[in-house]
Structure formats: structure tokens, C-alpha cells
Amino acid sequence: MKGQGSLDLSVLSQFRAADLLAVEPAHPALGEPKAVALHRIELDPSQPRRCLRDDSLEELAESIRLYGVLEPVSLRRHPRHEDRYIVNRGERRVRAARRAGLAAIPAFMDERCDPFAQAAENLHREDMSPFDLAAFIAERESAGYSRAEIARRLGKPRSFITEAARLNDAPEALRQAVEQGRVGADVRALYQLVTVARERPEELQALLARGGPIGRARVDEMAGRSGSSGPKIPTAPAVNATGRRASGGRTVLIVEHGGRRGSLRIKACDGNVGEVRFGDGTQALLPLSQLQPVCWATEE
The missing domain is CATH 3.90.1530.10 (Conserved hypothetical protein from pyrococcus furiosus pfu- 392566-001, ParB domain)
Structure with a gap:
């Protein structure tokens, strides 16, 4: 009752x-x-x-x-x-x-x-525009939050937040292409196109002017010619088929990130992310564009 x-x-x-x-x-x-x-x-x-x-x-x-x-x-x-x-x-x-x-x-x-709860819900439901995410990151940074804290609150890797934040620099033509469905809303792909727009704007303009969809393979091809899609790697010393120098030991590339140096261990399949092992024993997956090559070294 x-x-x-x-x-x-x-x-x-x-x-x-x-x-x-x-x-x-x-x-x-x-x-x-x-x-x-x-x-x-x-x-x-x-x-x-x-x-x-x-x-x-x-x-x-x-x-x-x-x-x-x-x-x-x-x-x-x-x-x-x-x-x-x-x-x-x-x-x-x-x-x-x-x-x-x-x-x-x-x-x-x-x-x-909690604006972070709102954004996280939208992200995990995959119904938030990458440009809205970029604007949200900029607003949170203006409010005093670091990108590391934003990444933690959204449950995303720091590298994802860094790439998403770059989308605030996207030209209007690229934004329109995304709204029209000609370019996918993948944050990584859009980050690559924004990099192309900054370094070779005439090339991106020509691509967008052609009309039609722009696939991920085309984006990767353009990004592969971008000077900032990865670090400029020093010429490696000669190694044999096992990856070791004639004098013995394994050759690794020493890179610098945020004032710390470490060895680049693994390149992810898309060729744009690497695992760095720092001198203190910690490891991190980082965009290659954020790494500064220092020298080659031999590990015994």
C-alpha cells in the first residue's frame, strides 16, 4: 500500500x-x-x-x-x-x-x-567531437589544471591529451571536412593533419579542395613526410643481423624527453609512438615527435 x-x-x-x-x-x-x-x-x-x-x-x-x-x-x-x-x-x-x-x-x-565527469562520460560513449575535447582541454588548462591531471581525470594517456590539445590549431577547412564526414574523427589522425597544416599548409589545402573522403592510409602517407611526425634519427652504426655491433652489445638510440634521457626500446606499429626506458628504471610510451635524439649507444 x-x-x-x-x-x-x-x-x-x-x-x-x-x-x-x-x-x-x-x-x-x-x-x-x-x-x-x-x-x-x-x-x-x-x-x-x-x-x-x-x-x-x-x-x-x-x-x-x-x-x-x-x-x-x-x-x-x-x-x-x-x-x-x-x-x-x-x-x-x-x-x-x-x-x-x-x-x-x-x-x-x-x-x-564536475566538468571532468561530463567530458569523461562523453568520451567513453564516443559521442564527443575531438574539437570539443580540444576546447575542453584548453579551458581546463586556463583554470590551472596540468595536462597530466587532465589525463588522469579523464582516464586517458597523457599523449592522447597532448595530441587532442593540438586540435585547437586546426584550420577551418579541416574542421568543416570532419563535420561533413570526409575526414574521420580519430584524434590521432587529426593531430597528424594539423601537423601537416602547420608545416605544409598548401598540401593540405590541395587535398581538401579535391573533395571526397580522406582515408586513414592517405593521412598516414602525408604524416610520413612531415618533419615533426617523428624525431630526425642520427645515422646508426653498422650492425649485424642480430642487431649487435661487431664489437658486441646491442645498439640503442638515446633520446631526451622533459630533461631526462633514456633508451628508445620499442616503436609501436603505427610508427609514431615509442617506449622509452629512462635511467632511473621507469618506462613510458611517448609520441616520437616529443623525443629529442641524442646519440646511439651500445648495451652489453
Whole structure:
């Protein structure tokens, strides 16, 4: 038997406008999912993701028409309007629910607003534009966060954050090509094209002017001719088939990164990342473009 003021969640599995005749309290208790009228919900102007694909949004709206909103969104109270809320997480669901014709949406109340949580959710759902990510990184850096901290908070490698941050330098023509679907939204590939744009802008302009899709193989080919796609390697001493010099020992390349020196151990399959073993015994995977070659050395 339901008592006065109890919360009936049975409608959440098939959430429809017809089920939303009851008026919700102004401030539902924290932690409880509650039906909130969509006209009371405002989108977060600081949401890291700024671009939403219309076709993806329509697919979600159609799913909501068929099955309802199956996962509540997260909201916080509006700081200036007592009867309104701002989206923490779930902007796509709010937009799609409006498109589907719903009057309300199930929501959790959470006054904690963490921009890193918003960005991480979008990244792991793979629905965040790489250029939105680049802008987010720049905003967090302006707020005093280091790239190492940004990487930790987003659960991404430091090298990924470094490459994504470079996309803020992308020319408008490249941005448009991504929006048009001619160039994939892979951060690594776009980082390579931004490098080409900086070093050989006329070549990238000519490629984009041709029209048509630009595949990853073409991007790798262009990046392979880029002076900063990897360090300029000193000529190695002669070695035999086992990789050892005639005098014995294994030949390794000594590189410098961030004021520390170490030996370059392994090149990843894409030829742009290497494992460096530093003198203190630590190891790190780093973009070759960030490594400064020093000399060749022989390890016994």
C-alpha cells in the first residue's frame, strides 16, 4: 500500500507523456529518480560537448518513442530560478525526449557538477567531437589544471591529451571536412593533419579542395613526410643481423624527453609512438615527435 508522498517508479520503464499528469514537487529528494517536466530543464552552457549529430539524436528519439527513457538523467537546481534545473549528464536524452514529444523525463538530483565527469562520460560513449575535447582541454588548462591531471581525470594517456590539445590549431577547412564526414574523427589522425597544416599548409589545402573522403592510409602517407611526425634519427652504426655491433652489445638510440634521457626500446606499429626506458628504471610510451635524439649507444 502506497503511503502519502511515496514515490512510484513503475512508470520509469515505459515513460510516456500520458503518464505525466501529476505535478512534481519543486525539489525532489537527492538520490531519488523523479519525473521532471522538460520545460523546467535547461541545458548546461558549460557542457564540454558542443556538437551533436542530428541523425544520432533522431535515432535516440525514435528509441524513446518505442521504449521510453530507460536511464534517468542527472540534474542540479538552477542557481537563480527555484523551479528550474540544469543538466549535469544526459543532454542527449533531454534533447531526444523533447523531439519524441515527451512532457517530462526521469531524473536524479545531484548538486555536484564536475566538468571532468561530463567530458569523461562523453568520451567513453564516443559521442564527443575531438574539437570539443580540444576546447575542453584548453579551458581546463586556463583554470590551472596540468595536462597530466587532465589525463588522469579523464582516464586517458597523457599523449592522447597532448595530441587532442593540438586540435585547437586546426584550420577551418579541416574542421568543416570532419563535420561533413570526409575526414574521420580519430584524434590521432587529426593531430597528424594539423601537423601537416602547420608545416605544409598548401598540401593540405590541395587535398581538401579535391573533395571526397580522406582515408586513414592517405593521412598516414602525408604524416610520413612531415618533419615533426617523428624525431630526425642520427645515422646508426653498422650492425649485424642480430642487431649487435661487431664489437658486441646491442645498439640503442638515446633520446631526451622533459630533461631526462633514456633508451628508445620499442616503436609501436603505427610508427609514431615509442617506449622509452629512462635511467632511473621507469618506462613510458611517448609520441616520437616529443623525443629529442641524442646519440646511439651500445648495451652489453
